[in-house]
Amino acid sequence: MLLRWSIAFLLCCVLPWSALAATEIEISAPGEQSVPLALTSFLPDKGPLSAHIADELNEVLVADLDLSGLFRFVEPEAFLDDASRIGLFSTQVNFPQWRLLGAETLIKGTYVLNGDKLIVEARLFDVVNRRLLTGRRYVGETKDVRRMAHAFADLVLKELTGEEGPFSARIAYISNQSGHNELWLMDVDGKRPVRLTDHRSIVLNPDFSPRGKQLLFTSYRANNPDLYRKEIYSGKEAKISYKPGLNVAGRMAPSEREIALTLSKDGNPEIYLLDVSGRIRKRITDSWGIDSDPTWSPDGERLAFISNRQGNPHVFITDIFTGKTTRLTTKGKYNATPAWGPKGDRIAFTRQEGGRFDVYTINVDGSDERRLTFGSGNSEHPRWSPDGRFIVYSSDKGGNRAIYVMRADGTGARRVTALESDCRHPAWSPRW
Amino acid sequence: MSVVPVRQNNAFHKDPKFGRLLLVSLIAHALILVAFSADLFGTKTRYKPPVYYVDLIHKPVLNPQAGRPDPRPVSKPKPEPVKPAAQTVTPAVPREPVKPEVKPLVKSEPKPEPKPEPKPKPKPVGKAVTKPADKPAAKPDQAKEQKLQSAIEEMRERQKREDERDALKDKLAKLRDSVGAAATVPADVPVGMPTGQGDEVGVSALAFVQAFIQQNWVLSPYLIDQSRIANIEARATLAYSAAGKLVRFRINNPSGNQQFDDSLKRAITKSEQLPQPLPQDLELVVTFNLKDIAAARR
Numbered sequence: 269m270l271l272r273w274s275i276a277f278l279l280c281c282v283l284p285w286s287a288l289a290a291t292e293i294e295i296s297a298p299g300e301q302s303v304p305l306a307l308t309s310f311l312p313d314k315g316p317l318s319a320h321i322a323d324e325l326n327e328v329l330v331a332d333l334d335l336s337g338l339f340r341f342v343e344p345e346a347f348l349d350d351a352s353r354i355g356l357f358s359t360q361v362n363f364p365q366w367r368l369l370g371a372e373t374l375i376k377g378t379y380v381l382n383g384d385k386l387i388v389e390a391r392l393f394d395v396v397n398r399r400l401l402t403g404r405r406y407v408g409e410t411k412d413v414r415r416m417a418h419a420f421a422d423l424v425l426k427e428l429t430g431e432e433g434p435f436s437a438r439i440a441y442i443s444n445q446s447g448h449n450e451l452w453l454m455d456v457d458g459k460r461p462v463r464l465t466d467h468r469s470i471v472l473n474p475d476f477s478p479r480g481k482q483l484l485f486t487s488y489r490a491n492n493p494d495l496y497r498k499e500i501y502s503g504k505e506a507k508i509s510y511k512p513g514l515n516v517a518g519r520m521a522p523s524e525r526e527i528a529l530t531l532s533k534d535g536n537p538e539i540y541l542l543d544v545s546g547r548i549r550k551r552i553t554d555s556w557g558i559d560s561d562p563t564w565s566p567d568g569e570r571l572a573f574i575s576n577r578q579g580n581p582h583v584f585i586t587d588i589f590t591g592k593t594t595r596l597t598t599k600g601k602y603n604a605t606p607a608w609g610p611k612g613d614r615i616a617f618t619r620q621e622g623g624r625f626d627v628y629t630i631n632v633d634g635s636d637e638r639r640l641t642f643g644s645g646n647s648e649h650p651r652w653s654p655d656g657r658f659i660v661y662s663s664d665k666g667g668n669r670a671i672y673v674m675r676a677d678g679t680g681a682r683r684v685t686a687l688e689s690d691c692r693h694p695a696w697s698p699r700w
Numbered sequence: 701m702s703v704v705p706v707r708q709n710n711a712f713h714k715d716p717k718f719g720r721l722l723l724v725s726l727i728a729h730a731l732i733l734v735a736f737s738a739d740l741f742g743t744k745t746r747y748k749p750p751v752y753y754v755d756l757i758h759k760p761v762l763n764p765q766a767g768r769p770d771p772r773p774v775s776k777p778k779p780e781p782v783k784p785a786a787q788t789v790t791p792a793v794p795r796e797p798v799k800p801e802v803k804p805l806v807k808s809e810p811k812p813e814p815k816p817e818p819k820p821k822p823k824p825v826g827k828a829v830t831k832p833a834d835k836p837a838a839k840p841d842q843a844k845e846q847k848l849q850s851a852i853e854e855m856r857e858r859q860k861r862e863d864e865r866d867a868l869k870d871k872l873a874k875l876r877d878s879v880g881a882a883a884t885v886p887a888d889v890p891v892g893m894p895t896g897q898g899d900e901v902g903v904s905a906l907a908f909v910q911a912f913i914q915q916n917w918v919l920s921p922y923l924i925d926q927s928r929i930a931n932i933e934a935r936a937t938l939a940y941s942a943a944g945k946l947v948r949f950r951i952n953n954p955s956g957n958q959q960f961d962d963s964l965k966r967a968i969t970k971s972e973q974l975p976q977p978l979p980q981d982l983e984l985v986v987t988f989n990l991k992d993i994a995a996a997r998r
Contacts, residue, residue, distance in 0.1 A: 290937060290983040291906060297992035298914040298963065338920040372918055372966060396966040429959055509995050613927060657922070676920070 293416070300313040302426070305333065306395075308351040308373035310388070311379035317506075321379050321413055323396045325388065328417030329375065331457050332435040336425060336657065337675050342371045344560065354378055356391050356403070363398045371395050375424070376481040386410050390420045392427055392445040401429040407424055414459060422699075434653035437697045439660055440474045440483055441671050445689035451485055453500070456653075456660075456673065456696070457682030464498060464504075484508075484527065495529060495546070495562035507521055508546035513537075518562050520544075520566050528552065528562035528571055539573055541588065552588060560604055565632075566612040572596065583617050585632065596634050608632075609652045609676075616640075616659055628660050629676070640678030647672070653696045660684075662692040755801035779785070905978045910938065911976060913986065921993050923959040930994035932960055933987060936968065940982045944974030964988050 307329060310322045318516045333339050350362040358378060366374050377390035391403035404423055406416040418435040425433035443452045446463060449470045454461040458585035465471050467489040474485040483498045495509035496520045509515040513532035520527050522663050525543045526549065537558045541550040553559035558576035564571060572585045586593040597603050602620035609615065615632060618625045619639075632639040641647035645665025652659055660673050666683060669690045671678040685691045725966050772803060823980045934955040953959045 290985045292985045292987070293906065293910045294989070295910060295914045295917065296985040296989050297914070298919040298990075300965075301993070302920050303918055337922045394966075396969050584983045645981040677926075 280467070300340070300573060303338055303373055304342050304369075304371045305339040306342040306351075306366055306369060308374070308376050310377040310379050310390070311354050312382050313354055313389070315380045315382055316476050318381050320382060321386065321388075321410065325377065325379070325390075325407060325417045327469075328414050328457065329421055329661065332418060332421035332433065335535075335616040335673065335675070335680055336421075336433065337680055338428065339373075342366075342369050355388060358393060358398060358400045361393055361398075366395045372646050373401070373428070375418075381410070384409050386418075388413070388416045393685050402613060414455065418455065418457075431655055432699065433504050434655045434658065434696065434699065436652055436700045437480075439684070439692050439694050440476065440670065440699055441662075441685070441694040442472055442474065443685070443689050443691045444635045445691075449690075451483065451498070454685070454693075456684070458671065458686075461685075464500070464503075473517050474695050474697055475519050476697045477524055478522050479524065481699060482520070483695075484520060485517045486518065486556055497544075506639075509542060512547075518542075520565055521561055521564055522566060523568055528564065531558040533558075539571065542584070542600070543679075550588070552586060552591075553593075563606050563608045563615070565608050566610055571610055572606045572615055574606060583615065583630075596630060596632070597637070598634070599637070605649050607651050609656050610654055611656045613657075614676075616652060618648045618650060618661075627659065627678075629659075638678070640674065641681070649693050652676075654698045659697075662694060662698050712766050721755035730917070731875065785937075790885070905982065906984075908976075909971075909982065909984065910986075913938075913967060913971045917963060919960065919963040920930050921989075921990065923963070924957060924990065928957065929997070930932050931989075931992050932957055933989040934961055934964055935985060936964060938968060938971075938984045938986060940974065940978055940984070944977045946972040947981075960988075 271345070279451040281488055284661060294445045304422065305583045307326065310325045311470065312318065312322075319476050330341065331408045334341070338415050349624070352527050353360070353362075354376075355361050356378065363377070372395050372596055373481065374391065374393040374395050376393065377388060379389070380387040388406045389403070390406075392401045393399065393561065394401050396598075404420060404643065405411075406419065408416060412594050415436065421435045424434035425435075437456060438453050440453050441449060442449050443461075443463075444468075445452070448468050449472065450463055451465040451466065451471045451474055452461050452463050452588045462544075464483070465485075465487070467487045470488040472486050473484050473494075476483055481500060483500060485496055485498070486493045487495075488497075490507070492510065492512070493514050493516050494507050496505055497508050498505045501515050508529070509518070509526070509529060509676060511533040514530055514537055516530050517563040518527050520616055521541075525544065525619070527541055527544065529542055531535050531540050531548075532538070537560050538554060539552040539559050539562045540548050541552060544547055552562070553575065555575065557575050558581075559560055559573055559575045559577070562573045568587065570579075570581055570585055570587050575584050577584075578583070580603075581602075582603050582686055583596040584593055585596050596606075597617070597619075600621060601621040604618040604620075604625070606615050609629075613631060616627060617628045619628050624644075625648045627641045627647045628637060628639050628648045640650075640659065641661070641663070643665060645663050647663040648664070650659050650661040651683075657676055658673055659676055660671060662669050662671075663672050666687050668684050668687045669692050670687055671685040671691045671694045672681050672683050725766065866908075921929060932955050934951060935953040936949060936950045936951045941947050946968070951961060
C-alpha cells in the first residue's frame with residue numbers, strides 16, 4: 269500500500285512538471301474558412317465519351333457545393349495530369365500533386381454510358397490524409413444525370429458535415445407560366461420544372477407534408493379559397509377544407525395527423541387544428557385580431573403565427589396544449605409569413621420596412637434578430653431547407669417575381685427560376 | 701451488529717515491512733531530486749523567445765551604440781597611445797592637467813597634516829593611511845604613479861560610460877513610453893506593426909509556428925453548428941524538434957465535433973514540417989477555437 273502511495277506521490281510530482289513544460293498558444297480562427305476542393309471532370313469508363321454527361325455532372329456539383337458555402341474551388345486550369353487519369357482508388361490518386369495545388373478535398377468520377385443507361389461512379393478524397401472519404405455508384409438513365417449529381421452533392425455534405433445536404437429535395441412553388449397561378453415542382457437549382465395542378469384559377473400557399481409525399485395548398489378553383497391535398501406521386505387530389513371564407517395557409521403537423529389552418533368561417537380569421545380529413549379538432553386562437561400563417565415547431569408542440577391582436581401584425585408563439593401565447597417580434601409595423609426552422613432554434617419571417625418586404629430570422633426566444641435580404645424589391649415567403657442550411661424565398665428585385673435561394677445567414681443568394689414568369693410561395697420539400 | 705474499525709490499534713506502524721517501504725519512499729524521493737537536478741527527465745523550460753521592441757518609426761537596433769558617432773570613443777583610444785608616451789618624461793606635464801579631479805585627493809593630504817587629527821576622520825582616514833604611504837613611493841617612481849593615474853582615469857572613464865549608458869537607457873525608455881502612449885496600440889500587436897514584437901533576425905519562433913499552423917487550418921464555419929461557434933474548443937499538444945519537424949502530437953481535449961477535430965488533424969498534418977528550423981525543441985499546447993469568427997458575427 270505504501271509503495272502505491274509512493275508511486276502516486278511520484279506521479280504527482282512528475283506530471284505537473286511535464287505539463288508545465290509546454291508553451292501554450294491559442295489559435296482563435298482558421299487561416300482559411302472555405303475548404304479547397306478540386307473537382308475534376310468526370311471521365312468515361314468503358315464507353316463512349318459524352319461531354320454532355322460530364323458537363324452536367326460538373327455543373328450540378330459546382331452549383332450545389334458552391335451554394336453550401338463550404339468550398340473554394342481550385343482553379344480547373346491548374347489541374348495536373350492526375351485529373352486526366354481515371355484512378356478511383358486512393359492508391360491510384362497522385363495526392364502530392366493535389367496538395368501542391370492547395371486542395372484539401374478532391375472529387376473524381378467516371379461514367380459509363382450504354383445506350384440510354386447511365387452508370388456514374390463518384391468519389392470524394394481527403395487529399396491531406398490521402399484517403400477515400402466516401403463514394404457512390406449511381407445507376408439510372410441519362411435523364412437522371414442531374415439527380416445523380418445532386419445526390420452525390422448531398423453525400424459530400426454528409427461526409428464533411430455529418431448532415432446530408434438538401435439538394436436532392438425539390439421546391440414547390442406557384443407560377444403563372446401557364447397563364448394561371450398553378451402549383452409547380454422543380455429541382456433546388458430551378459431545373460426540371462413540372463406543373464402539378466391545372467386548376468385554371470388561383471393556387472397559392474403550398475406546403476409539403478413532413479414526409480414529402482403530399483402537398484397542401486389553397487385553390488380558388490371552386491371560387492372560394494379552399495384547402496386541397498395532393499399526392500405527389502399518384503397525382504391524386506382531395507379538397508379537405510372548404511368552409512365559408514378563408515381556408516388558407518394549411519400546414520401539416522410533424523406527426524402528419526393534424527393540419528393547422530387559418531379559417532374565417534366565423535368572420536374573423538383564426539387558427540384551427542384539423543384532422544387530415546378536414547374535421548376541426550381544436551381552435552387554437554381566439555382574439556379580436558386577425559390570426560393567420562401558422563407554422564409548426566419541429567417537435568409539434570407549438571405554433572408560430574401572425575396576429576395583430578396587439579396592434580400591428582407580429583409573430584406570436586402559442587403552445588397548442590396549454591394555449592399559452594407569447595409575442596416574438598417587437599419591431600416593425602408589418603411582420604408576416606413566419607417559418608419555423610427545422611432545427612427548432614430560429615424562425616424566418618418577412619417584415620415590411622420603408623415600403624419593402626425583407627426576410628429576417630430570429631431566435632425562438634426573441635433574441636438575435638437578423639435581417640437577411642437587402643437591396644431593392646420585396647423579398648417574401650421564406651421557407652427553410654430540410655437541413656436548415658438554406659432559405660428559399662421569392663423576390664421581385666429582378667422585375668418579375670422569382671424564386672431565390674440563400675444560405676441561412678443571408679449570404680450566397682441566387683435566383684433559381686427564370687424571370688419570364690411570376691413565381692412565388694416556394695416550399696422546400698423534405699429529403700426526396 | 702457491531703462495526704469494527706479497520707485499524708483499531710496502530711499495528712500498521714509495527715508492520716515489519718514498514719521500515720523497508722519507508723526506505724523505498726526515501727530513495728524514490730532522493731531519486732526524484734537527483735533526476736530533476738541532473739535534468740534526467742529533460743525538463744523543458746518554457747520557451748521564451750527573445751522579444752525586442754520593434755518600432756518602424758524609431759528603428760531600434762540590437763546595439764544602439766554601434767555605428768553611431770560617439771564623443772567618448774575619441775577620448776577612449778587616446779589614453780592608450782598616451783601610455784607608451786608615458787615612458788618618456790614629457791607626457792607627465794600634459795597628464796597633470798588631465799587629472800584635475802584626482803589632484804584634490806592627493807593635494808588635500810598634505811593640508812590635513814598641519815591640522816592633523818581633528819577633521820580627517822570621515823573620509824580621509826583611508827587615504828590618510830594608504831595614500832601617504834603610496835605617495836612617498838610614487839615620487840621616486842613616476843611610472844608607477846602614472847600607471848595608477850591611468851588606472852584611475854580608466855575607472856572614471858568606465859564609470860562615465862556606464863553613467864552615460866544608463867542615461868541613454870532612461871532616455872530610450874522615456875521615448876518608448878511616449879511613443880507607446882501616443883500610439884495606444886495594444887501590447888499584442890503583430891510583428892511588423894508599430895510597437896510590435898520581433899527582433900532583427902525575424903519573428904519569434906513561437907509566433908512563427910502559431911502563424912504557420914493557423915495558415916494550415918482550414919475550416920468552414922458552415923461545418924459547425926452555428927450555436928456552437930462561440931464555445932467550440934479543442935486542445936492539442938504538439939512537439940517540434942529543433943529541425944522544425946513535428947515529432948509527435950496529441951489531441952488532448954477534442955471538441956466533440958468531428959468536423960472541427962478532423963480539421964485540426966489536417967492542419968497539424970500539414971504543419972508536420974516547418975519551413976525553417978527552430979532555435980530549440982518546442983512543445984506547444986495549442987488551443988483551437990472560433991472566437992474570432994463568433995466575435996465577427998456578433
